[in-house]
Ligand code: AMP
Ligand code: MN
């Protein structure tokens with residue numbers, strides 16, 4: 350049997366909280382009570398799950414196991430790059446029950462984007478844990494920290510409140526979530542606690558550089574093939590302040606792309622000198638529909654732009670789905686971006 354040792358991490362110290370100052374947080378007390386009284390629990394996250402989505406879901410799974418529960422994680426498709434995460438072998442592609450006592454959503458801003466929304470809606474009680482500014486508060490209990498750089502960082506304070514021991518496995522999952530959403534501590538939103546948590550994990554013997562290599566420095570071969578097309582097609586618009594590129598279904602077929610193989614392609618445009626907004630669009634399975642990914646460097650709130658099309662996200666990273674041909678979608682999103690510049 351695998352023994353998972355607690356890492357003896359003083360979360361209060363990391364969060365800058367003195368033991369005597371820990372006030373009762375009604376939302377978290379209620380959350381813990383609901384967890385304790387539930388028998389059948391299922392965990393959900395957003396479609397096209399990234400490292401924060403998967404890392405947060407597994408960290409919650411391991412937390413619930415410590416509380417004595419046997420939850421199920423529902424993630425039907427994800428990139429094989431995340432298979433290194435501990436307990437990823439417990440992830441299910443289909444669930445065993447129709448109705449759960451409790452459903453918990455992690456890293457998802459709205460019901461529309463939730464993978465397994467039918468189960469979530471059917472559950473007797475629901476909890477939403479997230480960090481999106483555009484969260485619609487679709488749970489019975491909503492614990493949303495809009496300024497946290499990752500859902501995994503929101504979980505740190507929840508774990509602290511629940512007095513959960515951070516194990517090597519939980520630490521690995523949380524750090525993977527944080528590294529994904531902060532681009533390796535690079536993006537705005539990282540806080541001193543983000544570094545302190547990483548430092549503490551390093552001190553406790555977690556192989557932080559190894560996680561960084563797996564999360565940030567590794568791409569699948571199909572992703573590499575797709576990136577060549579993205580680079581080749583980049584157009585610089587609005588005096589070089591907008592970078593636009595795309596891939597269609599045929600490109601993905603040719604590259605033998607699997608779920609998640611498009612991750613990170615939007616960052617290529619943003620890395621070009623002078624670019625403020627990078628727009629990357631990707632044809633969805635349904636014809637005439639494109640998934641838009643946007644990233645900005647300094648000023649433009651891309652979440653506001655995506656919100657106009659029914660999407661959302663964060664000020665520097667957002668997405669939406671737009672119907673139309675490549676040209677139509679491109680023109681629509683560029684027009685709104687130019688207005689914002
Ligand atoms: P992506 O470009 O898909 O990596 O998404 C960037 C950020 O925007 C992530 O935090 C997503 O959760 C969020 N996001 C992407 N698409 C949508 C959407 N259609 N609605 C709301 N949020 C989205
Ligand atoms: Mn995510």
Ligand code: MN
Pocket residue numbers: 401402456480498499500530
């Ligand atoms: Mn996230």
